[in-house]
Amino acid sequence: xxxxxxxxxxxxxxxxxxxxxxxxxxxxxxxxxxxxxxxxxxxxxxxxxxxxxxxxxxxxxxxxxxxxxxxxxxxxxxxxxxxxxxxxxxxxxxxxxxxxxx
Numbered sequence: 001x002x003x004x005x006x007x008x009x010x011x012x013x014x015x016x017x018x019x020x021x022x023x024x025x026x027x028x029x030x031x032x033x034x035x036x037x038x039x040x041x042x043x044x045x046x047x048x049x050x051x052x053x054x055x056x057x058x059x060x061x062x063x064x065x066x067x068x069x070x071x072x073x074x075x076x077x078x079x080x081x082x083x084x085x086x087x088x089x090x091x092x093x094x095x096x097x098x099x100x101x102x
Contacts (some may be wrong), residue, residue: 004028007036038068062101070098 015022017084020046040048043064049057073095080087 001030001033002028003031003033003065004037005031005034008038026032032068034064036071038065066098066101070095073098091093 004022004025006024007022011022011024012019013023037048037052045062049061049065053061073091077088077091
């Protein structure tokens, strides 16, 4: 499936509650849509899952989300390391949280 690859609120344009566009497609490609969902999960996974699955959340959705959130956080550490940065201290709480729910 074709995904954005770096989907987060700063890349989503909106007017009120209506999404009007999505920008910055530099990281797009073939991947699991769960990666985009995990990237958008900003502390309220239930709200995000309710919006994505309006007819009922599949039983395995929370596990998929948690696993892909962990994957995203680990990939972000690799990307940051390759760019010479140090975001480890920022990523540790998210990694610990993702590990606790997987």
